[in-house]
Amino acid sequence: MGEKCRILYCNCAHARVVPDEVKNAVLDKLCETDADISWQAVSDLCEMVARRDPALKNLRADDGNLKIAACFPRAVKWLFASSGVPLDPERTQICNMREQSAGEIMQALLSDDITPNVPEGTGKAPAEVVAESEGNA
Amino acid sequence: MSLTQTRALEVVLYEGGETTPLTPDERRTLFRDVLNQGFGVRRTTDPGDVPVDERTHAVVVGRFNGRQPESLGLPGPGGNIQFIDLSGEGEGLGADSPIAAAVGRIREDRQLFDHKVWKPWFPVIDYDRCTNCMQCLSFCLFGVYGVSHEQQIQVQNHDNCKTNCPACSRVCPEAAIMFPKYKAGPINGDMVSDSDLQREKMKVDISSLLGGDVYELLRNRSERAKSRFSKERDSDKALNERQKCLVKLQKDADIPPEVLMSLPSPDEIQRRAAEASAKAEAALEANRNKRDASGAEQGG
Ligand code: SF4
Ligand code: SF4
Numbered sequence: 001m002g003e004k005c006r007i008l009y010c011n012c013a014h015a016r017v018v019p020d021e022v023k024n025a026v027l028d029k030l031c032e033t034d035a036d037i038s039w040q041a042v043s044d045l046c047e048m049v050a051r052r053d054p055a056l057k058n059l060r061a062d063d064g065n066l067k068i069a070a071c072f073p074r075a076v077k078w079l080f081a082s083s084g085v086p087l088d089p090e091r092t093q094i095c096n097m098r099e100q101s102a103g104e105i106m107q108a109l110l111s112d113d114i115t116p117n118v119p120e121g122t123g124k125a126p127a128e129v130v131a132e133s134e135g136n137a
Numbered sequence: 138m139s140l141t142q143t144r145a146l147e148v149v150l151y152e153g154g155e156t157t158p159l160t161p162d163e164r165r166t167l168f169r170d171v172l173n174q175g176f177g178v179r180r181t182t183d184p185g186d187v188p189v190d191e192r193t194h195a196v197v198v199g200r201f202n203g204r205q206p207e208s209l210g211l212p213g214p215g216g217n218i219q220f221i222d223l224s225g226e227g228e229g230l231g232a233d234s235p236i237a238a239a240v241g242r243i244r245e246d247r248q249l250f251d252h253k254v255w256k257p258w259f260p261v262i263d264y265d266r267c268t269n270c271m272q273c274l275s276f277c278l279f280g281v282y283g284v285s286h287e288q289q290i291q292v293q294n295h296d297n298c299k300t301n302c303p304a305c306s307r308v309c310p311e312a313a314i315m316f317p318k319y320k321a322g323p324i325n326g327d328m329v330s331d332s333d334l335q336r337e338k339m340k341v342d343i344s345s346l347l348g349g350d351v352y353e354l355l356r357n358r359s360e361r362a363k364s365r366f367s368k369e370r371d372s373d374k375a376l377n378e379r380q381k382c383l384v385k386l387q388k389d390a391d392i393p394p395e396v397l398m399s400l401p402s403p404d405e406i407q408r409r410a411a412e413a414s415a416k417a418e419a420a421l422e423a424n425r426n427k428r429d430a431s432g433a434e435q436g437g
Contacts, residue, residue, distance in 0.1 A: 031164040040179035046257040050295035075317040075326025121265025126285030
C-alpha cells in the first residue's frame with residue numbers, strides 16, 4: 001500500500017443486520033493478511049459511540065487513509081461525527097457489509113488506492129455531547 | 138456506573154520488530170475469541186499503536202521470543218498495560234488460553250463494561266438533513282434527546298432509548314434520524330430518496346390525523362390491551378386480542394409491543410410530554426433570539 005492506511009472492521013455484535021457469512025469471510029481474510037498493515041476489529045462501533053469510548057479518537061486515522069468495513073456510509077459518518085471525531089472525507093472509504101460481497105470488500109480494503117465515499121454535506125454535529133449531569137436531557 | 142464512564146479492554150497483537158508472526162489460523166482464533174467476549178482487538182507492527190488512555194486496558198500479546206517489551210520499542214508493562222508472550226511451549230489461543238484468563242481477570246478486577254447487558258440501540262442524527270426543528274425532542278418521553286450548548290439537537294442519553302423502537306425516526310419531517318441496526322432503509326442509514334421523504338412527511342400527517350396526540354393514542358391502546366389481557370383466562374386468546382390492538386400502531390410506527398406495554402401512567406406521560414415540549418420550545422426560542430441578534434448585527 002502506497003500511503004499509510006489503516007483498516008477498521010466492525011463486528012456488529014448485537015444485531016443480525018450484517019450477514020454472518022460476509023462478516024466472517026472479511027474477518028477471516030484479514031487474518032490471512034501478512035502485509036505490513038495495521039488493522040483493528042471492534043466488537044460494536046455503535047456501542048463504542050454510546051459509551052463515548054476514548055478509543056474512537058484513535059480509530060480515526062489522523063496520519064493517513066482509513067478504510068472501514070461496517071454498514072451504510074451515512075450511518076458510519078454520523079456515528080463518528082456525533083462522537084466529536086468527524087471522518088476525513090478525503091481520506092476515508094467505508095465498505096458496507098450489509099450490501100456488498102466479502103470479495104468486493106476485501107478488494108477495496110487491500111487495494112493500494114482509496115476511493116473516498118463519505119457522503120457529502122455541510123451539516124455539522126455539535127462539537128461536544130452535553131453530559132447527562134448537566135441536565136438538559 | 139453510567140455508560141459513559143465504563144472501562145474497556147483491547148487486545149493488541151504485536152507482530153513487528155523481531156517477533157514471530159502468528160499463523161492465520163492462530164490469528165483467526167484470537168480475533169474471534171476476543172470479539173465474542175465483546176472487546177476490540179488489533180494486529181499491528183507499529184509499537185506506537187498500543188492504546189494508552191485511562192479508560193482502556195491493553196493486553197499486548199505476541200511471540201516476543203523472550204524479549205522484554207521495552208527492547209521491542211513497546212511501552213513498559215504496568216498501569217493499564219499487560220504483556221503476554223506466546224512463544225512459550227503450549228501457549229495456545231482461544232477459550233483456555235492465557236489471554237482468555239488475563240481478560241477474565243481484568244474483567245473482574247476492573248469492572249469492565251459487560252457488553253451483554255445492553256443492545257446498543259439509539260438514534261443517530263444526520264446533520265446534513267436535520268433542520269433543528271426539535272420535533273424529536275418534543276416527541277421522546279424518555280429523555281434520549283437534548284440540546285447542545287449551542288442549542289443544537291443531539292442524542293444525549295443513548296441507553297434511555299427503547300430497544301428496537303424506531304418511532305422518533307417516523308416523526309422527523311426530514312428523515313434525518315437513523316437507527317443503524319434497523320432492518321430497512323432509510324432508517325438504517327441507506328440513502329434517502331424523494332419518495333422516502335414524502336412517506337416520512339405523510340407519517341407526521343398520519344399522527345395528526347389520529348387525533349394530534351400520539352401518546353394519548355398509545356396509552357389508550359396499551360390500556361385497552363392490558364385490561365383485555367387481565368380478564369382473559371385463555372392466554373392464547375388474550376395474546377391474539379392484544380396483538381390485534383397493537384397491529385395498527387406497530388404498522389404505523391413500527392413500535393415494539395413491549396414498548397407500548399411499558400408506557401408509564403397517563404399522568405406521568407402528560408408530565409413528561411409537557412417537560413419535553415417545554416425544552417423544545419426553549420431551544421427554539423433561544424435559536425430565534427440568536428437569529429434576530431445576528432440579523433440586527435448584520436443590518437446595523
Ligand atoms: S456501525 Fe453498523 S456495523 Fe457497526 S455496530 Fe453499528 S450498525 Fe453494526
Ligand atoms: S425531528 Fe428531525 S429535523 Fe427535527 S430536530 Fe429532530 S432530527 Fe432534526
